[in-house]
Structure formats: structure tokens, C-alpha cells
Amino acid sequence: MKFSPLVQELIESFKCLPGVGGKTAQRMAFHLLERNRQGGTKLATTLNKAMENIGHCQKCRNFTEQTLCEICESPRRQQSKLLCVVENPADVIAIEQTGEFQGRYFILMGHLSPIDGIGPDDLGLDLLENELNQGQVKEVILATNPTVEGEATAHFIAEMAHSMDVNISRIAHGVPVGGELEYVDGNTLSHALTGRKNYQV
Amino acid sequence: MKFSPLVQELIESFKCLPGVGGKTAQRMAFHLLERNRQGGTKLATTLNKAMENIGHCQKCRNFTEQTLCEICESPRRQQSKLLCVVENPADVIAIEQTGEFQGRYFILMGHLSPIDGIGPDDLGLDLLENELNQGQVKEVILATNPTVEGEATAHFIAEMAHSMDVNISRIAHGVPVGGELEYVDGNTLSHALTGRKNYQV
Structure with a gap:
């Protein structure tokens, strides 16, 4: 036994989103059905409009x-x-x-x-x-x-x-502002060294 | 500056899903726009049908x-x-x-x-x-x-x-099958003890 056909179809449809598998899709479907039908309808309308009109x-x-x-x-x-x-x-x-x-x-x-x-x-x-x-x-x-x-x-x-x-x-490659030298990878550090600039006093 | 109004609206709409914040909503919107418009349209149709018809x-x-x-x-x-x-x-x-x-x-x-x-x-x-x-x-x-x-x-x-x-x-509360006693919490273990059954030889 599975969910009713339309519920099942809804869960399947959510799987087209990136990072969404079976369990998450199920959670999304139930959340909208139980608590936020208005939000769901709005999402449907916007999605439809966006897929058709955004170029x-x-x-x-x-x-x-x-x-x-x-x-x-x-x-x-x-x-x-x-x-x-x-x-x-x-x-x-x-x-x-x-x-x-x-x-x-x-x-x-x-x-x-x-x-x-x-x-x-x-x-x-x-x-x-x-x-x-x-x-x-x-x-x-x-x-x-x-x-x-x-x-x-x-x-x-x-x-x-x-x-x-x-x-x-x-764009310049180098040490990120706020980072610590100790944790910067060698590749970035070598970029930071070759890309060094004169220090303005 | 923000995204174009419709793109922005799409991103906002995705935030009605559980566990979806700004960054994830943006990723979902761009994923559908760039790679899966068909899936997006299908999701919109199903969502609309589901929100209206599922009782x-x-x-x-x-x-x-x-x-x-x-x-x-x-x-x-x-x-x-x-x-x-x-x-x-x-x-x-x-x-x-x-x-x-x-x-x-x-x-x-x-x-x-x-x-x-x-x-x-x-x-x-x-x-x-x-x-x-x-x-x-x-x-x-x-x-x-x-x-x-x-x-x-x-x-x-x-x-x-x-x-x-x-x-x-x-339904019975007790030690989950496949679990190890060492890692079971005290509350569950005490349920498992009081709920003990005669061992069938």
C-alpha cells in the first residue's frame, strides 16, 4: 500500500528539487497539506508563471x-x-x-x-x-x-x-579577509604570495 | 539590487516549504530555471491539483x-x-x-x-x-x-x-531490535523490564 495516487504524485514531483529525496519530499507534501495550503497554492501559481515567463x-x-x-x-x-x-x-x-x-x-x-x-x-x-x-x-x-x-x-x-x-x-586570489594563515591551503597561499602588492605607508 | 521581480517572488514562494531558507530557496529556483523547467511546470500543476483536491x-x-x-x-x-x-x-x-x-x-x-x-x-x-x-x-x-x-x-x-x-x-515500548543495551536510554530500558514476557522454550 502507498499513499493515495494524488498524494503520491505530489511527493514524486517534489523530488525534482535539488537535494530533495523521498523522505524530504514526503515531509514537504504533508507540511503543505496539513498546515499551509495557501502557501502551496501560491507556490504553484508563482512556479507556473515563472517557468513560462522567465527568460x-x-x-x-x-x-x-x-x-x-x-x-x-x-x-x-x-x-x-x-x-x-x-x-x-x-x-x-x-x-x-x-x-x-x-x-x-x-x-x-x-x-x-x-x-x-x-x-x-x-x-x-x-x-x-x-x-x-x-x-x-x-x-x-x-x-x-x-x-x-x-x-x-x-x-x-x-x-x-x-x-x-x-x-x-x-579577480584577485589570496587569503580571505578575516581568515587565519594557518588554515589557508597551500595553493591559495602561493597565489597570495605571487599576487603581493606594495604596502602603502 | 535584487533579482528581477518574478525571480524574487519565486524564491520567496519556496520559503513556505519546511526547512527551506533563503539560500536553499535560491538554489531551488535557479536549479529549476536552468536545468528542469519541465519538472518545475509539472510540480506547479500537481501542487495546484493537490492543494485543491486532497481532503x-x-x-x-x-x-x-x-x-x-x-x-x-x-x-x-x-x-x-x-x-x-x-x-x-x-x-x-x-x-x-x-x-x-x-x-x-x-x-x-x-x-x-x-x-x-x-x-x-x-x-x-x-x-x-x-x-x-x-x-x-x-x-x-x-x-x-x-x-x-x-x-x-x-x-x-x-x-x-x-x-x-x-x-x-x-504498542509495546522496549529495546529496539538490533540495538545494544549499552546505548539504550534508562526510560526505554525500564519500559523493557516492566514489559518483560515469559520466554517460550
Whole structure:
């Protein structure tokens, strides 16, 4: 014996969420059924609307339900000559929260990964090439993750941008602020040493 | 700056799920948007259907989209004179998986908890009283959780059933099979000792 067909179907559907297995899916289904039907209905409506309407910004590839995202539409940002290339929309938020960067973004939605069949076209690099060809961007900041794939992706984009009279920079790797040297891995530490800067007295 | 309004709304909606905070909600939203729109749409449809159509079985209070659940509708089960009282639908599944029990269930959908304002009426005890009054049930098995609230609920139901010429039993508390005595808590161990049975040679 199992749950009734519709309850079973609901539990199965929850398993499409990342990190949700049988037990968690069951807990979610019962929680909504017992305590929060309104929330469940709202989730259903929003989910439906989101899956249908959210596409990619035509300039930076970020998720948006408009043609252009808020950042690409902002006149102040449009005048900026900096373009920051990141892997995911969440990275944009992380950088925006610093308040440090006032330029535009380009979101790859992943990284080069030949094993998974993800090539330059899947990352929208043709779109990025167009953008750079228009000559408005003076500097590309490569802010892909410091992983093997992220580095390879950064390298690939750097080579592409090299021929276009654009400055190319990579975000600094080093010891995280607030960290203790003792617990920093050797690779990071060697980056921190080679990337050392003159101390301003 | 935040995500686009619809993306933000989607992330907020996911927070109605138990154990899902801001970061997890964001991960879920991006996972569906990037990799599984089909799954997301299916989840939305099922969720909507479930929230609207799933009600309670009129006999045992289990979740079902029918008037009666599968167990209550089974003719073999209807003839059984055993009624097992549990707190949650998940408990029914746990007991069904043992294959040991062939009677019917009554699901309280919670336990007595005056602090949270949950009284006998919220647990459908009037429905249970009706059921017992019909005289078909010969034994009520109290299978509420062995917690303070579960025990209190069991006691309350036992008192109610006492006047109706119905046998009342409580599932056995003791050392879990496969467990080691050394690691069993004192309360359980004392239950195991007082509940000892004659050893059949």
C-alpha cells in the first residue's frame, strides 16, 4: 500500500528539487497539506508563471521576465566601460552586495565543461563577442570561480578578448579577509604570495 | 539590487516549504530555471491539483482525493475488528510496511497540545467516538508516538474508549531490535523490564 495516487504524485514531483529525496519530499507534501495550503497554492501559481515567463536578458543573459534586466536597462550602468563576467546569477548578487562595482555583467550560466558537453556556444560567448566588438567595453573583469573549469573558462574568454583591444583582468586570489594563515591551503597561499602588492605607508 | 521581480517572488514562494531558507530557496529556483523547467511546470500543476483536491478520508481522516481512502474502502479491511490510532499519515505507511497489521486506521493528524491550542475536536475524536459507538471495533490499538504529547493523547483516547466495551492496547515500548543495551536510554530500558514476557522454550 502507498499513499493515495494524488498524494503520491505530489511527493514524486517534489523530488525534482535539488537535494530533495523521498523522505524530504514526503515531509514537504504533508507540511503543505496539513498546515499551509495557501502557501502551496501560491507556490504553484508563482512556479507556473515563472517557468513560462522567465527568460534570459538579451544583453547579459541574467534571468528576467523582461527583454533586458534591470542592470542592463539602467542608463548609469550602460555608460560604464567595465564588464564583469561571472558564472551564475547568484554571483551577480554577491558582487552587487559589496557595492563596489558599478559596471555591467555578463552571465555565462555555467562554465566550459567538455565532459558534460558544454562548449562556448552554450555559454553565449558569441553574444559576449558581439558585445566586445561594439567597442564600448574597455575592460573585461573575469570573475569566474577559482576552480579548474572556472579558470579554463576565464582563459578561453581572455584569449577571445585579447584580439579586440580590451583590457582583461582577473579577480584577485589570496587569503580571505578575516581568515587565519594557518588554515589557508597551500595553493591559495602561493597565489597570495605571487599576487603581493606594495604596502602603502 | 535584487533579482528581477518574478525571480524574487519565486524564491520567496519556496520559503513556505519546511526547512527551506533563503539560500536553499535560491538554489531551488535557479536549479529549476536552468536545468528542469519541465519538472518545475509539472510540480506547479500537481501542487495546484493537490492543494485543491486532497481532503481527508471521511472514516479515518487520512489524506485522499476520494471520499474514502483505499484502506477504508477495502472490503477485507472493513471486516477487521482492529482499529489502530496513529498521529500522522506517515505512521500508517510505516506500519503498513511491516505487513503485520490487517485492520483499519484512525489518523489524528497531530496530538493533543493545549499550548498550541490543539484540543480533542482538532484531532477528530468525535469521529472516532462515532466509529467506536457503532460497535464494530473490538480493539483499539494506541500507536501514538512515545512522546509526552503522544502519551497524553493515548491516555485521553483510552479513557474515552473505556466506557464502550472495547479492548484498549498500547504498542509495546522496549529495546529496539538490533540495538545494544549499552546505548539504550534508562526510560526505554525500564519500559523493557516492566514489559518483560515469559520466554517460550
